[in-house]
Amino acid sequence: MPKLPSPPLPKALRPAPRRPGEPDEKQATTPIEVAADAGISVVDWIDERTSLSGGIRWMMFRKVPRGINWFYTLGSATMFAFLNQAVTGVFLAMYYRPDAAGGAYESVRYLTDQAFLGQLVRAMHKWGASVMIILIFMHMARVFFFGAYKYPRELTWIIGVVLLILTMAMGFTGYLLPFDQRSYWATIVGVNINGTGPFLGPYLSDFLRAGPEFGATTLSRFYAIHMMLIPGLIAALIGAHLYLVSKLGISAPPWIKAQEEPELRQTTL
Amino acid sequence: MNQAEKEAYLREYSILKNQGKPFFPYAVAKDSVMAVVVMIVIIFLAAMFGAELGPKADPTTTTYVPRPDWYFYFLFEVLRVMRNIPKFTDLATIGVPTICMILLFLLPFYDRSPERRIERRPVALAAGLTTIFAMAFLTYTGANTGSPNTVDLQPPASLTAQQKAIFRAGALVVGNSGCLACHVLGNNGNDGPGPPLTHIGRILRPEAIASTLRNPTAPMPSFAALAKQNPRQFYDLINFLGELQ
Numbered sequence: 001m002p003k004l005p006s007p008p009l010p011k012a013l014r015p016a017p018r019r020p021g022e023p024d025e026k027q028a029t030t031p032i033e034v035a036a037d038a039g040i041s042v043v044d045w046i047d048e049r050t051s052l053s054g055g056i057r058w059m060m061f062r063k064v065p066r067g068i069n070w071f072y073t074l075g076s077a078t079m080f081a082f083l084n085q086a087v088t089g090v091f092l093a094m095y096y097r098p099d100a101a102g103g104a105y106e107s108v109r110y111l112t113d114q115a116f117l118g119q120l121v122r123a124m125h126k127w128g129a130s131v132m133i134i135l136i137f138m139h140m141a142r143v144f145f146f147g148a149y150k151y152p153r154e155l156t157w158i159i160g161v162v163l164l165i166l167t168m169a170m171g172f173t174g175y176l177l178p179f180d181q182r183s184y185w186a187t188i189v190g191v192n193i194n195g196t197g198p199f200l201g202p203y204l205s206d207f208l209r210a211g212p213e214f215g216a217t218t219l220s221r222f223y224a225i226h227m228m229l230i231p232g233l234i235a236a237l238i239g240a241h242l243y244l245v246s247k248l249g250i251s252a253p254p255w256i257k258a259q260e261e262p263e264l265r266q267t268t269l
Numbered sequence: 270m271n272q273a274e275k276e277a278y279l280r281e282y283s284i285l286k287n288q289g290k291p292f293f294p295y296a297v298a299k300d301s302v303m304a305v306v307v308m309i310v311i312i313f314l315a316a317m318f319g320a321e322l323g324p325k326a327d328p329t330t331t332t333y334v335p336r337p338d339w340y341f342y343f344l345f346e347v348l349r350v351m352r353n354i355p356k357f358t359d360l361a362t363i364g365v366p367t368i369c370m371i372l373l374f375l376l377p378f379y380d381r382s383p384e385r386r387i388e389r390r391p392v393a394l395a396a397g398l399t400t401i402f403a404m405a406f407l408t409y410t411g412a413n414t415g416s417p418n419t420v421d422l423q424p425p426a427s428l429t430a431q432q433k434a435i436f437r438a439g440a441l442v443v444g445n446s447g448c449l450a451c452h453v454l455g456n457n458g459n460d461g462p463g464p465p466l467t468h469i470g471r472i473l474r475p476e477a478i479a480s481t482l483r484n485p486t487a488p489m490p491s492f493a494a495l496a497k498q499n500p501r502q503f504y505d506l507i508n509f510l511g512e513l514q
């Protein structure tokens with residue numbers, strides 16, 4: 001079992017080894033110390049049952065290579081935009097009704113015009129989608145131009161492409177939900193175009209429409225796909241993506257070359 | 270990359286990683302700054318531009334020109350352009366987007382050179398820049414054109430104003446019903462598997478067209494449901510096709 005990395009504490013804060021003559025264990029006396037001890041024992045209790053701390057140390061205190069720059073923040077920025085979509089989406093779902101007979105449109109109208117901060121939350125969800133799409137393409141461009149998809153990170157790239165497709169699918173299914181003229185007609189055309197695709201095309205568009213015709217259940221189907229199916233898949237795949245990034249280590253910028261430094265021998269041995 | 274190159278990479282990488290800094294707090298600090306920037310941008314856009322809600326969806330109007338969200342413009346534009354170039358219609362039916370998607374998935378498997386510096390990967394550099402410019406250009410032109418499912422046929426001058434309106438409504442029904450997937454109409458649509466419909470009015474009388482739509486020969490889907498649920502749209506459709514002399 002390889003040694004887990006430890007937190008990068010400055011020297012002054014690292015726990016010092018016990019000196020001869022010191023008592024075994026300091027008794028907590030002030031209320032703050034008692035509270036801190038209680039906190040530690042709760043964490044210890046959980047850790048004894050889950051061993052989570054190992055995973056957290058592995059994830060957080062792993063090293064990133066020299067030369068990491070701002071381009072490397074685009075992936076986590078994409079993830080942050082996704083979190084924004086998830087949080088604003090929950091608030092939208094508190095008001096939204098997937099009812100094609102008029103309820104859907106009415107609920108969005110109420111949300112936009114009357115609900116407290118509803119307009120802002122809806123706008124944040126809408127613009128957040130555009131921001132996420134821009135960030136995901138920029139992240140992909142960074143990975144492409146840095147050659148970061150090459151050995152051993154091929155699988156990270158493939159999961160990334162799935163995430164890209166799912167993100168676009170979120171944009172597509174979400175567009176119908178307000179159920180105004182624009183979203184209705186754009187979605188009809190979009191689903192029909194889907195149907196012209198090769199092999200799976202017609203089946204996919206039948207699945208989306210919930211039948212050969214665009215009907216009342218189509219909206220609920222889009223709603224379920226947009227709210228549960230795809231977000232769940234995206235969250236799971238982001239987890240897999242990040243696991244691979246930590247496992248393989250983030251790639252170094254291609255122009256950085258390793259120099260064999262004399263100190264290095266000492267630190268690694 | 271062969272085995273020796275893979276091992277060389279892993280060796281080089283482990284040295285670089287050893288010389289690096291811990292993820293927390295160094296990378297986390299940068300990521301957090303970026304997260305704040307993202308949040309500020311989203312709130313700024315939301316507060317500045319809001320979210321509009323158009324008129325309620327109305328399946329009975331066919332005069333609405335469908336617009337997707339801006340990030341689908343490039344896709345729509347690809348489909349539109351491919352359909353209008355006769356040589357490429359086959360490609361368009363195989364699915365240019367499908368091919369691009371497969372190429373994207375398989376990138377690590379056909380680009381196998383160990384070189385990572387972009388200035389030493391001329392093909393990748395050219396392909397990457399071409400893709401970026403093509404997407405920007407297609408998004409731009411896509412923003413300024415109609416949807417790929419519109420039919421650009423103009424009503425004959427001999428019709429009255431009311432007949433012209435019915436003609437246009439029928440053209441929209443055709444666009445929204447997916448006929449262009451299998452039929453050519455003027456400059457739009459795929460050549461096959463169905464016959465061209467550009468001059469269908471010369472060949473079939475409106476009643477014959479109507480019965481074809483109700484009871485078509487496979488693989489054409491039946492549009493009897495449209496006739497039942499939306500007789501008005503069905504009528505416009507038949508009328509439009511009948512006028513295509």
Ligand code: HEM
Pocket residue numbers: 071072073074075076077078079080082136139140143148149153156157158159160161163164167238241242245249250251252
């Ligand atoms: C929901 C969308 C995505 C999220 C949240 C996400 C997140 C991340 C994060 C946080 C990293 C760490 C390094 C960095 O930020 O640059 C990363 C790395 C990576 N991503 Fe993504 N990503 C997404 C989509 C994509 C896409 C579309 C691709 C490419 C098709 C991709 C391919 C990669 C690869 C190959 C790495 C490893 C890069 C390296 O080690 O230098 N990801 N991703």
